[in-house]
Amino acid sequence: MSGTFLGMPSFPRAAREAVRDERLRRNLRHATHTIRDKRARAVAELDDWAELREAGKRIKDRTLRHLDTYLLELEERVTAAGGTVHWAEDAAEANRIVTGLVRATGEREVVKVKSMATQEIELNEALEEAGIRAYETDLAELIVQLGEDRPSHILVPAIHRNRTEIRDIFRAEMGRWGRPAPDGLTDEPAELAEAARLHLREKFLRARVGISGANFMVAETGTLVVVESEGNGRMCLTLPETLISVVGIEKVVPTWRDLEVFLQTLPRSSTAERMNPYTSTWTGTADGDGPDAFHLVLLDNGRTRALADETGRQALRCIRCSACLNVCPVYERAGGHAYGSVYPGPIGAVLTPQLRGTTSEIDASLPYASSLCGACYEVCPVAIDIPEVLVRLREEVAGRGGKGHRLEKAAMKAAGWVLDHPGALAAGERIAGAAGRLLPERLPGPGARQWTDHRDLPDLPAEPFRDWWRKNRP
Amino acid sequence: MTTPTSRERILARIRAAVADAPEAPEDVRGYRTRHAPDDPDAVLDLLHENLADYRAHVHRAGPAELPELVARLLDERGARSVVVPPGLPEEWLAASAAERVADGPGLGPAELDAVDAVVTGCALAVAETGTIVLDGGPGQGRRALTLVPDLHVCVVRAPEQVVASVPEALPRLDPRRPLTWISGPSATSDIELDRVEGVHGPRTLEVVLLRG
Ligand code: SF4
Numbered sequence: 001m002s003g004t005f006l007g008m009p010s011f012p013r014a015a016r017e018a019v020r021d022e023r024l025r026r027n028l029r030h031a032t033h034t035i036r037d038k039r040a041r042a043v044a045e046l047d048d049w050a051e052l053r054e055a056g057k058r059i060k061d062r063t064l065r066h067l068d069t070y071l072l073e074l075e076e077r078v079t080a081a082g083g084t085v086h087w088a089e090d091a092a093e094a095n096r097i098v099t100g101l102v103r104a105t106g107e108r109e110v111v112k113v114k115s116m117a118t119q120e121i122e123l124n125e126a127l128e129e130a131g132i133r134a135y136e137t138d139l140a141e142l143i144v145q146l147g148e149d150r151p152s153h154i155l156v157p158a159i160h161r162n163r164t165e166i167r168d169i170f171r172a173e174m175g176r177w178g179r180p181a182p183d184g185l186t187d188e189p190a191e192l193a194e195a196a197r198l199h200l201r202e203k204f205l206r207a208r209v210g211i212s213g214a215n216f217m218v219a220e221t222g223t224l225v226v227v228e229s230e231g232n233g234r235m236c237l238t239l240p241e242t243l244i245s246v247v248g249i250e251k252v253v254p255t256w257r258d259l260e261v262f263l264q265t266l267p268r269s270s271t272a273e274r275m276n277p278y279t280s281t282w283t284g285t286a287d288g289d290g291p292d293a294f295h296l297v298l299l300d301n302g303r304t305r306a307l308a309d310e311t312g313r314q315a316l317r318c319i320r321c322s323a324c325l326n327v328c329p330v331y332e333r334a335g336g337h338a339y340g341s342v343y344p345g346p347i348g349a350v351l352t353p354q355l356r357g358t359t360s361e362i363d364a365s366l367p368y369a370s371s372l373c374g375a376c377y378e379v380c381p382v383a384i385d386i387p388e389v390l391v392r393l394r395e396e397v398a399g400r401g402g403k404g405h406r407l408e409k410a411a412m413k414a415a416g417w418v419l420d421h422p423g424a425l426a427a428g429e430r431i432a433g434a435a436g437r438l439l440p441e442r443l444p445g446p447g448a449r450q451w452t453d454h455r456d457l458p459d460l461p462a463e464p465f466r467d468w469w470r471k472n473r474p
Numbered sequence: 475m476t477t478p479t480s481r482e483r484i485l486a487r488i489r490a491a492v493a494d495a496p497e498a499p500e501d502v503r504g505y506r507t508r509h510a511p512d513d514p515d516a517v518l519d520l521l522h523e524n525l526a527d528y529r530a531h532v533h534r535a536g537p538a539e540l541p542e543l544v545a546r547l548l549d550e551r552g553a554r555s556v557v558v559p560p561g562l563p564e565e566w567l568a569a570s571a572a573e574r575v576a577d578g579p580g581l582g583p584a585e586l587d588a589v590d591a592v593v594t595g596c597a598l599a600v601a602e603t604g605t606i607v608l609d610g611g612p613g614q615g616r617r618a619l620t621l622v623p624d625l626h627v628c629v630v631r632a633p634e635q636v637v638a639s640v641p642e643a644l645p646r647l648d649p650r651r652p653l654t655w656i657s658g659p660s661a662t663s664d665i666e667l668d669r670v671e672g673v674h675g676p677r678t679l680e681v682v683l684l685r686g
Contacts, residue, residue, distance in 0.1 A: 064492070068488045192665055197674060235621065281653040
């Protein structure tokens with residue numbers, strides 16, 4: 001993970017700018033509140049949600065505990081079904097593999113279905129350097145790509161753009177990449193979607209190479225699963241002759257049956273639907289149906305580092321539903337870009353520093369991008385205790401003495417911009433419970449001393465976070 | 475000695491990372507295998523309701539009414555040509571005047587794009603989620619057939635192809651076949667979260683619940 005986001009200001013600085021951006025904040029607020037309420041209704045339909053959540057957590061924990069075994073089983077099954085498996089230790093290796101595979105087909109363009117993993121490794125940039133044009137086909141990704149912008153939400157990457165901005169981007173940019181926007185395009189969402197349909201259709205129909213990620217990989221059968229809404233995923237998975245899927249090693253689940261849990265929890269947690277419009281599953285290649293060459297690139301890129309951390313490894317359970325973003329008071333105010341990573345919001349604040357380490361200013365500041373209110377944990381369909389991991393990562397940063405202390409101080413200071421506004425942190429009131437539960441017994445050792453010796457923070461809050469913040473901010 | 479490959483290094487790092495981790499607790503599956511009542515009529519009603527909720531158009535027919543219904547659905551949407559997947563019962567299209575296009579090597583993406591509609595059966599349907607599942611079996615065809623044309627008419631045989639829930643669906647499906655789970659027509663909420671139906675897949679989904 002590097003490149004696009006390098007040179008990003010640290011979380012607090014970027015957040016401060018975002019908080020000043022009125023329009024961005026309005027868009028974000030509308031979006032996060034809408035999804036949040038719908039999700040609550042979709043979840044309430046299932047009276048066994050708690051059991052599904054517990055089952056999902058355990059399946060993922062068992063997978064991670066024996067990740068080597070399941071990956072080997074997966075490799076065997078994918079290979080037996082006609083696919084080819086590649087292993088990539090880091091972004092550079094994954095990009096080299098994919099670029100080589102595309103080159104071998106002789107093609108100079110590929111169609112892509114939204115994938116966090118390929119954003120993480122900045123595959124599009126790598127392909128571009130090799131003279132290969134990657135077309136994003138998810139509507140939001142198209143908006144982001146045409147606007148030469150960065151995604152700001154896992155599920156709705158263009159959440160920061162409103163309809164008028166989208167219309168302007170389509171009018172100005174579509175013609176440069178293919179079929180121009182229809183004359184007289186208005187900012188009606190249905191018209192904008194139709195413009196995207198027409199623009200992308202010619203690309204789908206002539207595409208010879210498709211690139212995807214996957215939501216799940218089933219070890220016992222070698223099956224990959226992609227969950228989507230628009231049908232661009234089906235296009236990319238079905239029409240090209242060659243399919244290349246880049247997937248993080250933590251996406252494996254042991255059995256076909258395990259999908260019965262995640263196919264219930266993922267759609268309801270992410271798009272708040274009983275089921276998303278389209279789910280595709282495939283195992284290797286199939287005669288006369290879809291691509292005749294399939295490559296799976298298994299990506300580490302810091303995941304084994306996260307796996308080695310006793311507290312932090314739970315972040316690898318994440319199924320990228322984005323529910324935690326939508327309930328996060330800090331995300332709502334700061335926006336996705338402030339996190340300086342493809343993984344924004346609460347999950348980004350715990351995942352990014354683990355994947356990349358906490359040595360850069362932005363990554364070291366991420367564990368502070370939270371009020372520890374615990375709302376993210378409550379909605380997480382695989383019960384990742386994000387506040388617990390945040391506290392553990394803060395300890396790591398603070399434990400580094402001088403530099404850590406400086407970073408921490410800078411983070412806390414500017415976080416004031418995000419946290420200072422009354423009303424923004426209704427959810428933050430629960431800090432008393434969340435942090436009271438976490439801090440005392442979980443800051444042992446040198447990390448804890450750093451906090452209590454140098455810090456004006458020690459036994460954080462037996463009071464609402466906002467009150468504490470007013471009294472204690474630097 | 476050869477240098478270890480990336481594969482070996484990743485596997486070694488995984489093993490080192492979890493070496494001291496406690497054994498993971500056993501799976502618990504305390505959740506329900508179904509939420510709907512054990513009553514085929516109620517399950518069919520639920521399927522109907524949930525399909526409609528996600529903007530599929532739902533119809534019911536007996537075997538005698540089916541050909542007329544399919545013909546009318548194609549007609550109403552102005553479909554002049556229809557792809558016929560291998561194994562589709564002939565009588566389903568018996569009353570339609572639309573031009574039949576058989577699947578074959580000549581039917582590439584561009585040719586498919588020129589066809590107005592596709593009529594298929596399915597592998598099964600899931601009531602609780604309003605989902606139909608295609609597995610490429612008889613009367614369904616390869617995946618591109620139900621993807622490129624703009625109108626998809628799908629016939630579900632009730633009650634035998636209807637299950638209540640996702641946990642009931644998975645054991646009845648063969649993971650070695652490419653599967654497509656369809657819950658309503660394609661949709662996006664990417665523009666200010668306004669739901670718009672019909673992006674890249676068929677913009678219209680007609681589902682016929684066929685009672686034996
Ligand atoms: S951490 Fe949990 S809530 Fe957040 S995206 Fe991942 S699975 Fe969803």
